[in-house]
Amino acid sequence: xxxLSTVVLMSAAxxxxxxxxxxxxxNNRLGGAGANGANxxxxxxxxxxxxxxxxxxxxxxTIGNTVLFAVDQSTLSDVARATLxxxxxxxxxxxxxxxxxxxxxxxxxxxxxxxxLGSSRAAxxxxxxxxxxxxxxxxxxxxxxxxxxxEICSEEACYAKNRRSVTVIGAGAVS
Amino acid sequence: xxxxxxALVSLVFVSLWGGAIMAQSPLRIEIDNPNIEPMPFAVPxxxxxxxxxxxxxxxxxxxxxxxxxxxxxxxxxxxxxxxSTLTSFDSPVQFSDWKAINAxxxxxxxxxxxxxxxxxxxxxVYDVFAEQELGGGLQFxxxxxxxxxxxxxxxDAVYSRITGEGPYFDSRVTxxxxxxxxxxxxxxxxxxxxxxxxxxxxxxDQSIVLAPRFSPDGNSVIYTSYETGEPQMYLLDLSTVNxxxxxxxxxxxxxAPRFSPDGxxxxxxxxxxxNNDIYRxxxxxxxxxxxxxxxxxxxxxSFSPDGDQIVFESDRSGTQQLYVMSAIGGEATRISxxxxxxxxxxxxxRGDLIAFTKQNRGRFHIGVMNxxxxxxxxxxxxxxxxxxxxxxxxxxxxxxxxxxxxGGSSTLYSVDISGRNLRPIRxxxxxxxxxxxxx
Numbered sequence: 001x002x003x004l005s006t007v008v009l010m011s012a013a014x015x016x017x018x019x020x021x022x023x024x025x026x027n028n029r030l031g032g033a034g035a036n037g038a039n040x041x042x043x044x045x046x047x048x049x050x051x052x053x054x055x056x057x058x059x060x061x062t063i064g065n066t067v068l069f070a071v072d073q074s075t076l077s078d079v080a081r082a083t084l085x086x087x088x089x090x091x092x093x094x095x096x097x098x099x100x101x102x103x104x105x106x107x108x109x110x111x112x113x114x115x116x117l118g119s120s121r122a123a124x125x126x127x128x129x130x131x132x133x134x135x136x137x138x139x140x141x142x143x144x145x146x147x148x149x150x151e152i153c154s155e156e157a158c159y160a161k162n163r164r165s166v167t168v169i170g171a172g173a174v175s
Numbered sequence: 176x177x178x179x180x181x182a183l184v185s186l187v188f189v190s191l192w193g194g195a196i197m198a199q200s201p202l203r204i205e206i207d208n209p210n211i212e213p214m215p216f217a218v219p220x221x222x223x224x225x226x227x228x229x230x231x232x233x234x235x236x237x238x239x240x241x242x243x244x245x246x247x248x249x250x251x252x253x254x255x256x257x258x259s260t261l262t263s264f265d266s267p268v269q270f271s272d273w274k275a276i277n278a279x280x281x282x283x284x285x286x287x288x289x290x291x292x293x294x295x296x297x298x299x300v301y302d303v304f305a306e307q308e309l310g311g312g313l314q315f316x317x318x319x320x321x322x323x324x325x326x327x328x329x330x331d332a333v334y335s336r337i338t339g340e341g342p343y344f345d346s347r348v349t350x351x352x353x354x355x356x357x358x359x360x361x362x363x364x365x366x367x368x369x370x371x372x373x374x375x376x377x378x379x380d381q382s383i384v385l386a387p388r389f390s391p392d393g394n395s396v397i398y399t400s401y402e403t404g405e406p407q408m409y410l411l412d413l414s415t416v417n418x419x420x421x422x423x424x425x426x427x428x429x430x431a432p433r434f435s436p437d438g439x440x441x442x443x444x445x446x447x448x449x450n451n452d453i454y455r456x457x458x459x460x461x462x463x464x465x466x467x468x469x470x471x472x473x474x475x476x477s478f479s480p481d482g483d484q485i486v487f488e489s490d491r492s493g494t495q496q497l498y499v500m501s502a503i504g505g506e507a508t509r510i511s512x513x514x515x516x517x518x519x520x521x522x523x524x525r526g527d528l529i530a531f532t533k534q535n536r537g538r539f540h541i542g543v544m545n546x547x548x549x550x551x552x553x554x555x556x557x558x559x560x561x562x563x564x565x566x567x568x569x570x571x572x573x574x575x576x577x578x579x580x581x582g583g584s585s586t587l588y589s590v591d592i593s594g595r596n597l598r599p600i601r602x603x604x605x606x607x608x609x610x611x612x613x614x
Contacts, residue, residue, distance in 0.1 A: 100404075103448075107577075110518040110532050110561045111385060111606070112431045112444065113488065113495060115406065116451040116472040119428060123448020141448050142405040143428060147383050152357040154558070154579035 056097075056169045059090050067125065069163040072109070074120035076128060084125060087167050088132030095138075098170040101125045103143045104150070106159035111145060118143030125165040202280060202302040202309055204248050204338045206570070209593070213250035214337065216243060216280035217273060219260045221296070224287035228294060231286045231319075235296060235326045239282060242330035242344040245370065246571075247596030248337075252278050264297060273303045280309070282333055292318050296325040300333050310336045323368065324613065331612075341568035344369060347610040348564075348573060349387040349396050352376065353585055353603045362605075364398055364411070369566070369609065371587075371601040377411055378418075386431055386562070389610045391438045396608075397421075399430040406430040408443060410458070421456065424463070429454075433521075435478050435502070442466070442476040442485055453487055455502075466504035477521045477529075478502065479546070486510070486520040486529055486546075497531060499546070510548030519562055522546070524611075525569035528592065532561040532574075541574045543592055554594040562605070567612040575605040 051058040059065060065087070067080035076084065091099065103122030105114035122141035130136050151158035204214055218240045223232040243249035254260075258272040264285035273281050284298040299312040313332060315325045324345055331342030352365040352374070361380040364387045367373055377396065378384055385406070387398035396411045403420070406428045411418040423429055424445070432443035440457045445465075451472040456463040467473040471491040478485055479502075486499050492509065495516040500507035511517040515535030522529055526546065533540040533553065539560040544551040559577040566572070566589075573589045585605040590597045 107559065109534070110475075112475045113472070113518050115385075115428075115430055116444065116446060116474050119446040119448045119451060120472070126448065140405075141428075143446065144383075147360070147385075149358050152581040152583075154581075154583060 053090075054094050059087065059167075059169055063087055063090055065167045065169075066164050068160060069121055069165070071106075071159075071163065072117065074103075074117065074124045076124055080125075081128065084128045085132060088129045088134050091129065091134045091138065092132070098138045098140070099129075100168045100170060101129075101139060101141045102148075102166045102168060103141065104148060104162055104164050104166070105144075105146045106162040107146045107149065107154065108159060109146065111147075114145035115143050116145075118145045121163075121165050125167065129167075202305065202337055206248065206338045206340055207593070211248065211595075213244075213248055214279050215250050215252050215277050216240075216282065216333075217252045217257065217276070217278040218243075218282040218284075219254065219257065221284035221286045221298075222261060222264050224264070224285050227288040228286040231294060231296075231322050235284060235286055235322060235329070236282075238323055238326035239284070239330045239333070241370065242327060243333060245598065246334060247591055247598075248334075249280075252276055264299075268301055270301075270303055270306045273301075278303050280333065280337060282329070284329060288319075289316060292320075294319050294322060294325070296322075296329065298329045298332070300336055323372065327368075340570050342612060343566040343568040343571060345613045346567050347389075347393070347613070348587075348600075348607050349377075349389055349398075349610070350587060350601070350607040351384060351387065351605045353605060354380070357581065357583055364396065365604075366396070366413070367601065377413075377416060386606045386608075388433050388608045390434050391436055391611060393610045393613060397432045397434065397441060399432070408432045408441075421458075422460075422463075431475055433477050436480055436482040442478065444474040444476070453485070453504075455504075464504070466500070467507075475519050479522045480524050480526045486522055488518045488520060497529070497544075497548070510544070510546075511551075512548065513551055521563055521565060523565050523569040524567060528569070530563040530565065530572055532563065541572060541590065543572075552594065554590050554592065555588070555597065560588075562607065564607045564609045566609050573600060573607045573609060575607065577605070 063086040064083050067083050101122040103118035105117045126139045126141050149162040151161045218236045221232040221235045223229045240251045244251045256276050258275055259269055261283050281301040281303050286294055286296050289295045295316045297314040300309040302309045315328055317325055327345035330344045335342045346369045347366055348369055349366045352363045353360050355361045362384045363380050364377040364384050366375050383401040385399040387396045394413055398409055399406050400409050407423055408421040408429050409418045427445050427447050429443055429445045432441040434441055442455050445454045452467045453473050453476045454463045454465050469491055473489045476485045476487040483502055484499055485502050488495050489498050495518050496509055497511040497517045497520045498507040498509050515533050517531050517533050519532045520529050528543045529546055530543050533542050538556050540553040541555045541560050541563050542553040557576055558579040561575050563572045563574040571589055571591055575585050576588050577583055577585045586602050587600040587604045587607050589600055
């Protein structure tokens with residue numbers, strides 16, 4: 001069930017990336033009612049052979065579009081930095097793509113505080129990508145606070161996956 | 176839809192006997208008495224004085240009774256216990272029949288159609304054991320679709336005369352209506368009567384919406400929406416249901432706005448990611464003013480009712496705590512010092528208390544403290560309680576309670592500031608904001 005919905009969303013994301021919209025096209029950034037990353041475009045759920053290294057699917061699945069954070073923190077772990085270094089290299093190698101960095105929090109906090117926390121997490125990711133050579137103009141951040149959890153149980157196993165940033169690759173056409 | 180949202184009632188008050196007549200030793204609930212017993216009262220069906228008024232007679236009495244019972248301060252005596260009933264609004268009351276069933280307060284009312292889709296509602300309140308009227312009789316005239324408001328007005332008058340507190344039943348609440356699973360929740364701004372009735376939706380479910388707040392005049396709502404793909408602030412006029420996005424600075428996200436008491440400006444959170452600070456903006460235009468400038472998170476501002484100060488939340492000490500600063504910014508004074516994390520403060524309309532959310536040892540609480548931080552009291556405890564809002568009389572709080580787990584959902588609850596009378600108000604709803612008392 002979960003894999004199925006993931007695949008469907010993945011193909012939706014691919015479809016969008018094939019479209020050529022403007023920079024930060026509104027629909028592309030936000031498929032439907034919520035965050036793309038929030039709806040489970042996680043890399044490791046699907047095993048697919050031979051993804052083209054310049055494909056969005058490669059970015060999402062092989063590199064991984066998601067990094068995780070400690071409770072109430074927006075600092076990047078070593079694991080997160082390693083993933084983000086690869087994200088940055090992909091973005092540098094594929095300069096026509098833009099990206100929206102979504103920041104998310106788990107439900108253990110008030111709504112407004114978590115919006116701030118999600119913003120700080122997204123900004124930490126953006127700043128790291130910029131430090132690795134990605135142009136600031138290609139990146140936008142958005143916080144979802146606790147509005148779009150990936151996992152829905154009320155236990156640490158779920159919370160750990162919800163404290164995340166997701167780098168959502170947008171349409172090409174940066175001129 | 177457009178005219179419906181505020182097609183309320185133009186209520187006309189007519190005193191039946193000129194000035195109020197106070198009883199010699201008024202019937203009184205001492206609301207701050209910790210051992211308070213709900214006062215038994217009776218509200219017989221209102222007397223329909225014209226044929227077309229029949230349909231309102233019973234319902235008016237039911238809403239009056241529900242309001243009073245819902246306050247936790249009154250206990251309704253059911254109709255089947257009545258020894259006699261009232262047959263005429265102007266006939267003398269047989270007090271012995273009401274004493275016999277221990278009705279300390281008796282509310283008599285009448286309703287009549289007065290043409291043009293209008294009804295007139297009259298009422299009197301009696302102190303049964305003193306055998307005298309409590310305050311003067313009053314008459315309200317309004318359109319028939321506002322009959323519930325007239326019932327709330329009657330209940331407000333009874334409540335105020337007996338408790339000495341300000342009224343709050345004739346009020347509304349704007350909130351976020353929620354549907355769908357936890358990871359794809361659909362949200363709409365909605366508005367309802369304070370008791371959960373008469374819901375109307377103000378937005379569609381196309382975008383995430385958060386934290387609506389009433390303007391001080393009750394005519395508009397300000398809220399946060401992801402309509403553009405990121406959180407931004409919108410001002411919605413309740414008479415037209417037109418909304419406009421408030422000016423933003425490029426590259427920023429803005430959220431959690433609240434009005435100043437004069438309704439002329441707002442305070443809100445602005446984040447660039449690197450900075451999360453509090454800003455103030457005039458709704459008439461002009462540049463935003465930055466009120467905090469710290470590398471930490473400063474958010475969730477709320478004005479004092481005199482407009483001179485702002486209480487907000489900051490993690491500058493290492494954990495979320497509450498601070499008070501001047502309404503033009505500057506040095507802030509920390510007011511919360513207990514264990515745990517404090518957030519989402521909101522100043523009472525009476526100015527005396529600040530309500531907040533507190534997280535401690537894995538539990539969430541709604542609490543109140545004096546404006547200087549002293550006298551902290553926690554009123555609730557659960558897996559997740561948050562976002563308190565004050566009733567217009569500063570006596571009752573409404574808040575969001577979310578249940579745990581994959582099937583978790585949000586429900587609005589209210590609680591008296593004594594901690595008594597915790598009551599569910601509406602399911603599948605969050606982020607309540609109580610209106611001022613309606614005119």
